[in-house]
Amino acid sequence: MHVERPIEVRAFRQRLLAWYRQSKRDLPWRRSRDPYRIWISEIMLQQTRVAAAIPYYERFLERFPSVLELASAPEPDLLAAWAGLGYYARARNLQRAAKTILELGGFPRDHASIRELAGVGDYTAAAIASIAFGLKHPALDGNAIRVLSRLTAEQGNIASSVVKKRLVAFADRLIDPRHPGEFNQALMELGAVVCVPKEPQCPVCPLHRLCAARLQGREKELPLKVPRPSPIEVEKQLLVIQKPARILAWQRTALSRRLAGFWELPEPEQLPAAKIGAKIAVFRHTIVNTNYSFHVYRASAGRVPKGFHWLSTKKLNEVPLSTTAKKALACLARREGDLRYGE
Ligand code: SF4
Numbered sequence: 001m002h003v004e005r006p007i008e009v010r011a012f013r014q015r016l017l018a019w020y021r022q023s024k025r026d027l028p029w030r031r032s033r034d035p036y037r038i039w040i041s042e043i044m045l046q047q048t049r050v051a052a053a054i055p056y057y058e059r060f061l062e063r064f065p066s067v068l069e070l071a072s073a074p075e076p077d078l079l080a081a082w083a084g085l086g087y088y089a090r091a092r093n094l095q096r097a098a099k100t101i102l103e104l105g106g107f108p109r110d111h112a113s114i115r116e117l118a119g120v121g122d123y124t125a126a127a128i129a130s131i132a133f134g135l136k137h138p139a140l141d142g143n144a145i146r147v148l149s150r151l152t153a154e155q156g157n158i159a160s161s162v163v164k165k166r167l168v169a170f171a172d173r174l175i176d177p178r179h180p181g182e183f184n185q186a187l188m189e190l191g192a193v194v195c196v197p198k199e200p201q202c203p204v205c206p207l208h209r210l211c212a213a214r215l216q217g218r219e220k221e222l223p224l225k226v227p228r229p230s231p232i233e234v235e236k237q238l239l240v241i242q243k244p245a246r247i248l249a250w251q252r253t254a255l256s257r258r259l260a261g262f263w264e265l266p267e268p269e270q271l272p273a274a275k276i277g278a279k280i281a282v283f284r285h286t287i288v289n290t291n292y293s294f295h296v297y298r299a300s301a302g303r304v305p306k307g308f309h310w311l312s313t314k315k316l317n318e319v320p321l322s323t324t325a326k327k328a329l330a331c332l333a334r335r336e337g338d339l340r341y342g343e
Contacts, residue, residue, distance in 0.1 A: 012210055013176040013183065019206035020186030025050075025193070028057055030185070035107040035132035036067055042124045043094055045141075047087050050192070056085055067107070071098035075261055079320035086323065088259055093119025111137050131181035138171035139184040140164075143191025149223040150195060153212035158223045232290045238265045238328045239274060239299040246310040248301055249325070262322045265329075266301075266308065273302030281331035285324055296328045 024030065027050065029041035040060060044053045063081050064070040070078075073095065082091035097117035101107055108114050110133075115125035126139035140148070148167045149158050156163040176183040194201045200219045202208050213219040241248040249263045250270070256262075268274060277298040285292045301308075311319070316329070 008210065009174060012174060012207065015206040015210075016186045016190065017176065017179060017182060020182060020189055023193075024185070024189055028054060033132050033181075035128055037061065038128055038132045039097075039107075039120075039124075040094070042127050043090050043119060044085065046090065046124070048085055053085075056082075067098045067101045070095060071102050076318075076320055079261055080318075083320055083326075084323070088262070090119055092260075107132075109133055111135060127184060130184050134181060136175055136177050136180045138168055138175050139188070140168060140171060141188050141191075143189075143195075144171070144184070144187040145191075146197065146223055147187055147191045147195045147207075150200070150213035150219055151207065151211050153216055153218060154223060156224075157226050159226055229289060231286070233293070234290055235293045235295065237268050237276075238294050238296045238324065239268060239271065239276065240265060240280060240296060240328065240332055241271075241274065241299050241301045243310065245313055247313075247316060247329075248304065248308055249311050249316070250308050251319075252322075259322050261320060263311070263316075263319050263325060264322050265325045268299075271299075271301060271305065271308075274299045275302065280328075280335050283327050283331060285327065292324075294324055294328065296331050 029037055032038070041053070041057055044057055044060075048056070060081050063077070064073060073081075075092075075095075078091050078095055079088060082088060085091075097119060100117055104113075108117070111125050111129040114120060114128050115122065120128075123139055123141060126137035127141075129135040129137045130139055145158050145164070145167055148154070148170055149163075152167075152170060154163060154167070156166075158164070158167070171187070174183075190205070190207070194205050198220070202211070202214050202219055205211070205214075208214050211219070213222045239248075247265075249265060251263050252259050252261060254260050266274070268276060277300070280296040280298060282293055282295050285294060304310075321329075
């Protein structure tokens with residue numbers, strides 16, 4: 001790497017911060033240093049892209065403008081505000097952490113205490129500590145890791161903990177102690193808009209004179225790609241069982257490993273007496289490394305076993321519905337030209 005000497009570290013910080021101040025995107029969470037708002041944005045961005053997160057972020061803060069409202073929200077409201085973002089453990093952890101913050105009498109103000117909150121890992125604690133409280137902790141998301149691995153022409157696997165530690169130590173030497181929050185955001189922003197995965201924009205990059213990968217002409221090769229396991233294909237069936245203005249559904253228990261508390265449409269294995277009728281549609285849905293094809297059928301239930309409920313159309317729009325149930329009902333609505341369900 002070419003920025004190890006003090007004078008080069010200074011040049012690195014100046015170039016990066018000058019570029020960031022001039023070019024940064026105007027994102028809603030960048031307009032505030034309120035730790036509550038920064039925390040919510042960081043949790044949402046853990047598994048959601050920036051453009052997709054913005055409307056959720058704004059609606060969530062309208063519904064829960066402070067820790068108090070979040071801590072005391074009924075769970076169905078919380079899950080409904082999160083519906084569509086996926087990974088619902090994040091919403092539940094937000095509420096657990098909000099209760100802890102109330103018990104503490106305010107948002108914790110140092111990295112170790114922030115790290116103790118439910119759902120907060122090293123990266124999120126460093127991002128909140130640096131952006132909200134101006135503390136010098138490098139926060140490396142996937143974008144920042146890519147930038148640093150190219151700057152240093154890192155040869156190892158960036159998914160390995162050894163390489164991550166090396167990059168964190170490197171970032172620790174580079175981070176600007178006077179503007180740590182801005183520095184962290186600048187590095188992540190550079191990775192998001194300039195030092196992008198496939199076609200890094202080196203000619204317009206403020207760091208191109210300091211970048212080892214660029215100097216070696218290897219910017220597109222790095223970081224090294226580690227082959228992903230091939231996805232698994234799974235077929236499933238969902239049943240739409242109706243009576244006038246009602247649909248049969250069931251609710252996952254609070255102990256369910258996935259989507260606890262969410263409502264689902266029945267599957268044939270749950271209703272052995274059901275008579276399966278015409279196919280309504282097929283849709284695809286991916287969860288981690290599994291590609292599901294859901295075949296949606298009309299059916300009649302026969303005897304309805306315990307645990308199933310006839311939900312009115314109004315109720316269906318109020319309860320937290322799983323994404324697959326929503327997609328199936330949207331197929332039904334399209335088929336019937338009826339917008340009461342889904343969409
Ligand atoms: S010069 Fe190119 S590879 Fe190096 S940090 Fe900038 S965009 Fe990334």
